[in-house]
Amino acid sequence: MSRIHMVSIAGLLCFLLSSAASAADNKVDYQAELQPAPAGKAEFQPPREETIPNNEFGKMVKYGEKLFTDTQTLRGKYVGNNLNCVNCHLDRGRLADAAPMWAAYVYYPAYRKKNDMVNTLGERIQGCFRYSMNGKPPAVNSDIIKAMETYFFWLAKGAPVGENMKGRGYPKLEKPAASPDIARGKQVFKNNCAVCHGANGQGQMAEGKVVFPPLWGKDSYNWGAGMHRVSTAAAFIKANMPLSKPNSLSLQEAWDVAAFINSRERPQDPRYNGNFKETKAKYHKSDYYGEKVDGRILGEHAYPNPLK
């Protein structure tokens, strides 16, 4: 599909009409669910690590890669939790079906219905800083975002521009036979996940480094992040978890455990405006935010963003 195609004429018109208003609103939802990628096996292979050139460009590529894999170097300034980009975009952002960065690079800028505007790649990266990293996004023209874009540019070498490529995003997962169940999910978690992610989903540290990332709690992704959607988490988990045993869970187990981890408390949705009911109605119609689970209304006393 060509880029022109995606930015439909109607969408473009809406964009032109609303761009003035949207530009003023930096709280737009960049985390809207992605358009599904075309089905099938990804054919694209990003270049090998050793082929990063030994020049100024190569330095920027390596800096971007370093930020992507060790995002904790930005902790306290732009990152507010224990995660690194690579925890969800696996294999340094190379792995097909784990939202690889080569597929993202050629997809943006893209018109997104949800916020009714064209999102640049830089803005999309900012979205993951704001929600997945529970942080405060660096400016689009900062060295940090530029270095990450340079790394993704290099990963996408030879990929067709403006395509919605096979392998992009997390593959959509069919619905389970029974609706996702928190109690069953808790058992799946105990049996398959707690050994690495900790009994309370808090993850594990070794020598001051996060070795297993947290799944909920104050140091995990916040209530606005894409991963907080049960469908997105189920898709990620089925294809990638337990680590080194992909696709070992049944379809039902993947949905159940996704429901379990996403019905635990986590950092507040940054779009929360002080009015809990309004935030629930506007952004959380079909998730556990605002639901009573284990005697507690989720989201009402969510963890604060430490960088605010």
Ligand code: HEC
């Ligand atoms: C907690 C998991 C998580 C972390 C950590 C995370 N992301 Fe994401 N990211 C996602 C999810 C989930 C999506 C897809 C959202 C969807 O399906 O709606 C996404 C989408 C993206 C996209 C768009 C992909 C596409 O094909 O459209 C980019 C670019 C991106 N992330 C960059 C980053 C960067 C850079 C970081 C680190 C600063 C980061 N992400 C950290 C979960 C994460």
Ligand code: HEC
């Ligand atoms: C053998 C250890 C191990 C097991 C078992 C395991 N994981 Fe993970 N998990 C990891 C590691 C390591 C990462 C980060 C991957 C990376 O950075 O390459 C991760 C990442 C994740 C993420 C994205 C990052 C985050 O913190 O939100 C989710 C969600 C997740 N795992 C869920 C699960 C679930 C659910 C299970 C059980 C079905 C599970 N994992 C089992 C090691 C494990």
